[in-house]
Amino acid sequence: MPSPDGLPDAFRTVMRHVAATVTVITATGDGGRQHGMTATAVSSLSMDPPALLVCVNQRTLLHDLLLRGTRFCVNVLAHDQSHVSAAFSGAVAPEDRFAVGDWGTDEHGLRFLADGIASLVCRNTATIPYGSHTIFVGEVTGIRRHDAVRPLLYQNTRYCRCEPIEAVPA
Template identity: 45%
Template sequence: MASAAVRVPAEADAAAGFRGAMRRLASGVAIITTKGDDGPVGMAATSITSLTMEPPAVLVCINQSAGIHSCLAPGCPIGVNILSRHQRDVSAAFGGAVAREKRFEVGQWVPDRHELPMLDEAQANLTCTVFSMTPFGTHSIVVARVDAVRLSERVEPLIFQDGGYL
């Protein structure tokens, strides 16, 4: 049985149609961390992907209005914490449900070699260095080299789609 297609007019409603299309794309959830002037800062991100294996690198898209954005620059360390299914509370906290200064009180955090907070029990933790930042529209495309990886034995990703978790 075929589903009915909804046609979205070009240009004027392209943004609304695009938002609807992207809500249909399931994504893993990660917490991006770095150092701020007053301590660690972090945000939840679903727009993260592997970029290359040689050298190991990831791509993260970060809204320029996000508090973490002003703390990022080429050469700075960042942490990428890929969440497990049981870490919905961490995702919600870093997605805005908890005030910025209290976010690191949710979940168990341990420092990496750069003193960046890394989430214990995450599926994976990546210690990275920002290589480049390219502005595009409302966001910056951040390319980061992966310097170190810590993996959990279990693979149970936290998946986000259409405003909720699967």
């Protein structure tokens, strides 16, 4: 067991080994400013109503836009879209990120990834600050999806692909 001082580093190491689906969360700010950020801290919350949890660091621009906005979009990336993730992770300046990938705009001015696995438009219904992050609860109000089922994964600081395995006999 790590000492209390070593707990944050041990936790970080363990969490790096947990594979996560890569998403890009998009939001529109005051004056129509578009912004997006790569995130892996996204989880389903409820089926009735359909809702997601999105955890965002409080020091990010996206955090500020989500606090002030009523809608956001969670875009699930396909296995061949690591370039989109990298752009929205900081490899590309915020004002140029939407030039990477095939982005559309919905009737509310919200950007969505047209060729990703899915785009879930959410209405921000609750915020819960915790530690360095805020948990945003998004009630899903619209879904665009494709038949692709091979998501882009992130594990131990690397992009990965999800591959089916043979069923294990009982």
